[in-house]
Amino acid sequence: xxxxxxxxxxxxxxxxxxxxxxxxxxxxxxxxxxxxxxxxxxxxxxxxxxxxxxxxxxxxxxxxxxxxxxxxxxxxxxxxxxxxxxxxxxxxxxxxxxxxxxxxxxxxxxxxxxxxxxxxxxxxxxxxxxxxxxxxxxxxxxxxxxxxxxxxxxxxxxxxxxxxxxxxxxxxxxxxxxxxxxxxxxxxxxxxxxxxxxxxxxxxxxxxxxxxxxxxxxxxxxxxxxxxxxxxxxxxxxxxxxxxxxxxxxxxxxxxxxxxxxxxxxxxxxxxxxxxxxxxxxxxxxxxxxxxxxxxxxxxxxxxxxxxxxxxxxxxxxxxxxxxxxxxxxxxxxxxxxxxxxxxxxxxxxxxx
Ligand code: IPM
Ligand code: MG
Numbered sequence: 001x002x003x004x005x006x007x008x009x010x011x012x013x014x015x016x017x018x019x020x021x022x023x024x025x026x027x028x029x030x031x032x033x034x035x036x037x038x039x040x041x042x043x044x045x046x047x048x049x050x051x052x053x054x055x056x057x058x059x060x061x062x063x064x065x066x067x068x069x070x071x072x073x074x075x076x077x078x079x080x081x082x083x084x085x086x087x088x089x090x091x092x093x094x095x096x097x098x099x100x101x102x103x104x105x106x107x108x109x110x111x112x113x114x115x116x117x118x119x120x121x122x123x124x125x126x127x128x129x130x131x132x133x134x135x136x137x138x139x140x141x142x143x144x145x146x147x148x149x150x151x152x153x154x155x156x157x158x159x160x161x162x163x164x165x166x167x168x169x170x171x172x173x174x175x176x177x178x179x180x181x182x183x184x185x186x187x188x189x190x191x192x193x194x195x196x197x198x199x200x201x202x203x204x205x206x207x208x209x210x211x212x213x214x215x216x217x218x219x220x221x222x223x224x225x226x227x228x229x230x231x232x233x234x235x236x237x238x239x240x241x242x243x244x245x246x247x248x249x250x251x252x253x254x255x256x257x258x259x260x261x262x263x264x265x266x267x268x269x270x271x272x273x274x275x276x277x278x279x280x281x282x283x284x285x286x287x288x289x290x291x292x293x294x295x296x297x298x299x300x301x302x303x304x305x306x307x308x309x310x311x312x313x314x315x316x317x318x319x320x321x322x323x324x325x326x327x328x329x330x331x332x333x334x335x336x337x338x339x340x341x342x343x344x345x346x347x348x349x350x351x352x353x
Contacts, residue, residue, distance in 0.1 A: 003036040005308055008068040012046040013086070014282025015292040015341075016074020022294035022345030023072060023301035026317065029349035030305065034313045041068070047078025047086050047282075056089040062097050070304050071275035074297065075282035088140065095133050100267035100275055101164065102171050103133035103246060104303075107233075107253035107263075112326030115256050117230060125256055127236035128179070130172040131246025133267055135159045136197075138243045160197045160242070165204045171270060172240035173212045182237035184216045185209075188225045188245055201242065226252055254279060261293035261332030262325070264300035266307060274307050276300040283334065290340040293332050295321060298348055320351035 009024060011017030024040055031037050043065070045057055065071055076091045077083075094100065109115050109125035117125070141157035169187075176185045187205045189198035202219065209217045220228065222245045228235065229252050241249065254263035260280030268274040278296030286292045298321060306314035324347045330338035337344060 004039055005036065005069040006039050006041065006067075007304070008043055008065045008071040009040050010043045010045050010071065010073045012074040012076045012090075012282065013048070013078045014075055014284040014287045016046070016076070016282055018074075018288070018290070018292055018341050019278060019294040019297035020072060020074040022341060022348075023297040025342075025345045026298050026320075026348050026352070027301050027305070029352045030313050030317055033316075033352060034310070036310060036313070045090060046076060047081045050081060050086065051078070056086070057093055062093070065094070066098055066273060068273055070273060070307060072301065072304060073275050073277040075278070075280070077282040077284075079284050092138060092140075094275060095138075095267050098267075098273055098275070099134060099269050100273075101132065101134040101167060102268040102270065103129075103131035103243075103250075103265055104175075104268055105129045105131060105246075105250040105253060105263070105265040105279065106303075107236075107250070107257050109257050110262070110322050110325045113258035113262065113332065115258060117233070117256055120233060120256075124234040126181075127233070127253075128175065128238050129246060129250050129253055130168065130175065130238060130240045131250060132164065132168040132240075132242050133246075134243075135161060135164045136243030158194075158197050158242075158244075160200050162200065162204060165201055166208070169201075169205050169208050169240055172238055173208055173215055176215050176238040177212065179238065182216075183214060184218070184235075184237040185212075186225070186236060186239045187217070187219045188222050188239050188241035188249065189219070190222050190245070191219070192221060197242070205240075222249065225249060229253065229256065250279065258325075258332050260296060261334070262295050262299060264296050264303055266300070266303045268307065274304070276304040276307070286334050289335075290342065291335040291337075292341050293334055293337055294341050294345050295325065295329075295332065295348075298345070316352060317348075320348050323351050324348050 011020045109122045137158045139159035142155040145153040189201045191198040302317045
């Protein structure tokens, strides 16, 4: 009998459901030619349901999703819902409750894809960012004092536990070793200003480094690192950083790898489940038009297959994506691809047949 994987599918908001449908299409095509199957379970979670029923995500849904082999997420964010509600109560709740403490974001420029960086090519842009995904500024601590008065105070706290920092840093060292490329791990923080949290990161990093003598380590302040990602991206192999800095630098990463049409990421608990998503957001202005590029979602699906340990299939899917971006589609930008959303999915699925 074939192996079977249970995948929770959350289309979510805006263009999320459209791009996720193409990811599922491609996963079905992939499994047809392999000795495993997928069993997809759809979840109606997102802004529309919230507006309709007042529900964000239920404890039962969290428990069911926890039991899945992996989760495939489209996008969360709705123009009619105040910013912060859906993001905190759905996306961040999933990251926290499932303890998806690693946010893994590859920054890879494929052959045939344009980068805004002058004179840089695929040989220069090929690294991974490991973003701590369960604490830091995202923990949500803080509060207002005298809100709405001229004397008001807003405090936003960053939570960094030794355990949280250490498990993230060790994951990055292990990944760097497993990748076996430049074997260089860069810590990104802000030790010159954030003298508590960055100090903890730096000490834990240096302690771990002693156990990985085969990995070359260096340190960069986050502001300088943003500059170097533009000027000399070829120096990077694996970057490890906290939640907020990771959020910011991976948008820089997305644009240098060709934009949000191709950038994907994984929210991973190495001892539990994982959730994969295109990192582009819900792009509501394109919703329902068949114009959005599904390749980022398809790349997220590719990461999901790799995470399940189906290495051959993951490599085949990666090759299919590379084939489609190198020549077949005109541009990665919504509406400029020369194909509709579902036609791009068909192109990738066609390469797998
Ligand atoms: C991301 C997004 C989220 C984040 C938002 C939607 C809350 O920007 O996944 O990078 O800040 O983590
Ligand atoms: Mg972000």
